[in-house]
Amino acid sequence: MTYSIGEVSKLLNISISTLRYYDKQGLLPLVNRTEGNIRVFDDTDIECLKMIECLKTTGLALKDIKQFFEWCEEGDSTIDKRHALFLQQKESTERQIAELENALKRVNYKCEFYKIAKERGTTSVPGLREELTLKFLVTS
Amino acid sequence: MTYSIGEVSKLLNISISTLRYYDKQGLLPLVNRTEGNIRVFDDTDIECLKMIECLKTTGLALKDIKQFFEWCEEGDSTIDKRHALFLQQKESTERQIAELENALKRVNYKCEFYKIAKERGTTSVPGLREELTLKFLVTS
DNA sequence: ATACAACCTAAACCTGACTTTAGGTCAATA
DNA sequence: TATTGACCTAAAGTCAGGTTTAGGTTGTAT
Numbered sequence: 001m002t003y004s005i006g007e008v009s010k011l012l013n014i015s016i017s018t019l020r021y022y023d024k025q026g027l028l029p030l031v032n033r034t035e036g037n038i039r040v041f042d043d044t045d046i047e048c049l050k051m052i053e054c055l056k057t058t059g060l061a062l063k064d065i066k067q068f069f070e071w072c073e074e075g076d077s078t079i080d081k082r083h084a085l086f087l088q089q090k091e092s093t094e095r096q097i098a099e100l101e102n103a104l105k106r107v108n109y110k111c112e113f114y115k116i117a118k119e120r121g122t123t124s125v126p127g128l129r130e131e132l133t134l135k136f137l138v139t140s
Numbered sequence: 141m142t143y144s145i146g147e148v149s150k151l152l153n154i155s156i157s158t159l160r161y162y163d164k165q166g167l168l169p170l171v172n173r174t175e176g177n178i179r180v181f182d183d184t185d186i187e188c189l190k191m192i193e194c195l196k197t198t199g200l201a202l203k204d205i206k207q208f209f210e211w212c213e214e215g216d217s218t219i220d221k222r223h224a225l226f227l228q229q230k231e232s233t234e235r236q237i238a239e240l241e242n243a244l245k246r247v248n249y250k251c252e253f254y255k256i257a258k259e260r261g262t263t264s265v266p267g268l269r270e271e272l273t274l275k276f277l278v279t280s
Numbered sequence: 281a282t283a284c285a286a287c288c289t290a291a292a293c294c295t296g297a298c299t300t301t302a303g304g305t306c307a308a309t310a
Numbered sequence: 311t312a313t314t315g316a317c318c319t320a321a322a323g324t325c326a327g328g329t330t331t332a333g334g335t336t337g338t339a340t
Contacts, residue, residue, distance in 0.1 A: 015298085016316095016317090017299055018299085021299085038307090057243050058243040058250075059243055076257075076261060076262050079254060079262075079263060103198040104237065106194065110198075155329080158327085161328060176336050176337080177287090178335095
C-alpha cells in the first residue's frame with residue numbers, strides 16, 4: 001500500500017508542509033520517490049510518522065527523535081544511550097509537571113479571589129490579602 | 141530604597157537584558173530615570189518584577205501579564221475580565237498537566253524497556269513488545 | 281584628568297517547529 | 311492539447327522571549 005503526501009496528510013492529520021519539513025530534517029530517510037521526484041509513502045513510513053508523533057508527545061525534540069532513530073538503526077550497542085535519553089526525559093517531564101502543579105495552585109487562588117471580588121463588585125475584600133501585594137502571590 | 145539595574149538583576153536573578161526587555165515591552169511603566177537617563181528602580185518596581193515572575197510561572201504570556209496590569213489599573217470595572225483570564229489559564233494549565241502525565245507514562249515504559257534491554261544486552265526481549273513497533277508506543 | 285565599570289539605545293540575532301511565498305513541474309481529466 | 315489540481319524546491323517569514331552586538335554615555339575612583 002502506498003500513499004501520496006496529500007493522502008498521508010489527511011490520514012494522520014499532519015500538514016503537508018510539516019511532512020516535507022520532517023523529510024528535510026532527515027526524520028523520514030526511507031521515503032521513496034517516483035521518477036518524477038514525487039514522494040511515495042508506504043506503510044513503514046506511516047508507522048515511522050506515528051512514532052514521531054508519539055515521541056513528540058513525550059516532549060522529545062525533533063533532533064532527539066532523529067538521534068533516537070539513528071541509535072535504533074545502529075543496534076544493541078546503543079542501548080545505554082537510548083536508556084539515558086529516556087531517563088533524562090523522565091526527569092525533565094517530572095520537573096515540568098511539578099512546576100505546573102505549583103502554577104495551578106496560584107491560578108486557582110486567583111480564580112477564587114476574583115470569584116469573590118465579582119460577587120462583591122470590588123477587589124477590596126476584607127479577609128483576603130491585597131490583590132497587587134507581593135505577599136499574596138509569593139505565599140499563595 | 142533604590143536600586144540600579146545591575147543590583148536588581150542580582151537581587152532577583154533576572155538578567156539585565158531581560159529587565160530592559162520587560163521595560164521596553166511596557167511591563168515596567170513606573171521605572172524612573174536619572175537626569176542622565178539611567179534607570180532607578182524602587183521597591184514598587186521590585187514588587188512589580190516579582191509579580192511578573194510569579195505570573196509567568198503560571199504560564200501567562202508577557203502580553204497577558206501586561207494586559208492584566210492594565211486591567212488592575214483600570215479598577216473594579218475590569219474584575220470580570222480578570223476573572224475570565226484566570227479561568228482560562230486554569231483550563232490551559234490543567235490540560236498541559238494531563239498531557240504531560242500521559243507523556244510521562246510513555247517515557248516510564250521506555251525507561252523500563254531499556255533497563256531490561258540493558259541487563260540482557262539486547263532489545264529483543266521475550267515478553268516485551270518490539271521496540272520499533274507502533275503498537276507499543278500507541279498503547280503503552 | 282583619566283581610566284574604567286556600569287549604564288544607555290537600536291537593531292540584529294537566536295531557538296524550534298513550523299508555515300508561507302514564489303516560482304516551477306507533474307499527472308490526470310475533458 | 312489544454313487545463314487544473316497536486317506536487318516539487320529553496321528561501322523567507324512567524325512566534326515568544328529573550329540575548330548579542332555595535333556604538334555611545336554616565337558616574338566614580340584615583
